[in-house]
Amino acid sequence: MATEILMPALSPTMEEGTLAKWLVKEGDTVSSGDILAEIETDKATMEFEAVDEGIMGKILVAEGTEGVKVNTPIAVLVEEGESADDVEVSSTPAEAPAAAEEEAPAPAAASAPAQPKESRALEPDYPEGTEMVSTTVREALRDAMAEEMRRDDTVFVMGEEVAEYQGAYKITQGLLDEFGARRVVDTPITEHGFAGIGVGASWGGLRPIVEFMTFNFAMQAIDHIINSAAKTLYMSGGQMGSPIVFRGPNGAAARVAAQHSQDYAAWYASVPGLRVVQPFSAADAKGLLKSAIRDPNPVVFLENEILYGRSFDVPKMDDFTIPFGKARIWRQGEDVTIVSWGIGMTYALEAADELAKEGIAAEVIDLRTLRPLDIATVVESVKKTNRCVTVEEGWPVASMSDHIGSEIMREAFDYLDAPVLKCTGKDVPMPYAANLEKLALTSTKEVIDAVKAVTYR
């Protein structure tokens, strides 16, 4: 019986890849374990092995094809005497078997949330009529660094795998070619060391961008982020500042468990002397990273692995920057204010879409920067809606949500018709099992439930 060979998922977050090369041709006999093809993702090139044995009946996807979705049939394996032409092949990605789905639901974070609608921001960050280009968050971050490195010769990038390998998550793609090894510096696995060296370089006249492969590893370096970078301008009485950007993916990816799935937003946002940025869209990622690189103060720039591959419209401008401390209103509404930032925005926007169908008009605010924090925009909105739900990925205790809630109480207590509710990650280390991981994250449903609670529906 003929067997379809499907495009494999080589990592939990992979959604599509390039079929770089076939290592077998039609008519070849293959055994289990033979290398069939090389698959490229945005992270790596990997070999793809045969599971079953048989004869390569038909190659459905030619080598060099980009953007092949996971689970798309890419070839047909036949038995002796069988013809591939007899096999009916579905051209769309095959659904995972239903039974498996029930036993192990895909992690909520791994499924790409619906594309958010274009901003209905009251004050857009770019002139009306600006041409928009669909760009991934990954490309936007790279473009921001490249533009700033062209503009200022003292800007350089250092971190693990940033140069030759083009970045563990391919954020620094092409930078080594354009700027050379002097300005795109591969470091050893030495977070404490190279974070400190970055800070020292910033005191010596450079503007370093220190990439952490993930912010989980930055815990090794937190002494330098806080004790050296954040405090030195103050401790030295204004003699030396630290114009440095610490950036990298933060928060849960998918199925990488407790030590690799943590949101540091509230940790860093509590530190005076730091600026803390956590963008959602590609446009914000670009405009805010450019601002971060120019900022004379130390900036912690929290990205998200799951958002890297998402596309958004980015304005085509020679120099597009977004100032810190300015929230973005993604949709307007009168019934409730939903406040979020970073990947929490996916739940906030999905919930708002669902709630709209039930006649509840949510105003969705993306804070974009956590320090400085645009609490004025939140308070203004709450005065109109009288209700607020916050959405964040981090833990519930001493969270950003707690701080926002207390600010709303202080500034708009008399306007509140319900307690401010928070949807956060659960108060546990991130579990590994798919169903437990899903439970530990917040979700669109939790946001919808919270909104219904505060609107008494």
Add this chain to the structure above:
Amino acid sequence: MIDGLSLPKDELLEMQRRMLRIRLFDERASKMVKRGYIPGTVHTSIGQEAQVVGACMALAKGDHMTGNHRSHGHPIGMGSPLGPLMAELVGKATGVCKGKGGSLHLADYEVGSLGESGITGSSIPIAVGASLSAQVLGEKRVAITFFGDGTANQGVLYESMNLASAYKLPVIFLCENNFYALSTPSHTVTGGRIVDRASGFGMPGVRVENGQDVIAVYNAVREAADRARRGEGPSLVEVMTYRFREHSEGLRINVDYRNAEEKALWTSRDPIILFRDLLIEKGIATADEMDAIDAEIEQEVEDCATFALESPDPDVSVAFEHLYTDDYKLENVL
């Protein structure tokens, strides 16, 4: 071969001045702790003056330095005036860091002092970063970082030595080996000799056995600095020295961790007396000239204490100043 004794006379006399400044400044600071003018405690460099001054005088203008928790001596060794340093210890508006840093965070950018850290080992990669900036910007400056034998067991030292060697950076790692990490004898917690660790990173390691001889320290550090400036990379210099006083002022340690014989041996090797005698013996200076220097520095220290005590406290409005480089307003951040 470098011979510090062939330096011009005024530089040799400046060495003695800076050693005396450290000694008398720290003695005064100790008194001011006991009298309550300086809050908390301070860690003095008394006994280690040759190791500090010999190293700092081997550097050039524009070079960078990072210190540690025992670091009043380092900015003094780099040439800082005493008044703003003492005012900082007292927490006055005229302090070198405007009263916001204190004893553990003295920084004087004017003389290349990038500051100190109370987190041991923390300022080591800072100096390496400063040397990276020199390399990238094509400037001929070098950086030096001072750390103790206790800190020599911090992992970040080896991350920093590895990077400095891999990138061939102009930096000097100077281990101030005073034999004790607070009360813990170095040899009980340290495997092998610290200086030997240099070879593992492919850099020269030099041990100055007599770290009470300011010229011996100068020679070793000058050689490392020249090498760094030629673009030949980093060096490790281990200087054997001794602190004459307790780990920190006012600290009472009930364990007799340093025996009297050992203390007597080292205090007989007072770097200031040794250098005074050497300069006179070599005919470089007369006893009268050296006496005059003693009197001059005593007056400087007297003046710096007066300056510190008579200076105003910082205005409370500056509490939120210098948190960010732009004008800081509480409502802009929270």
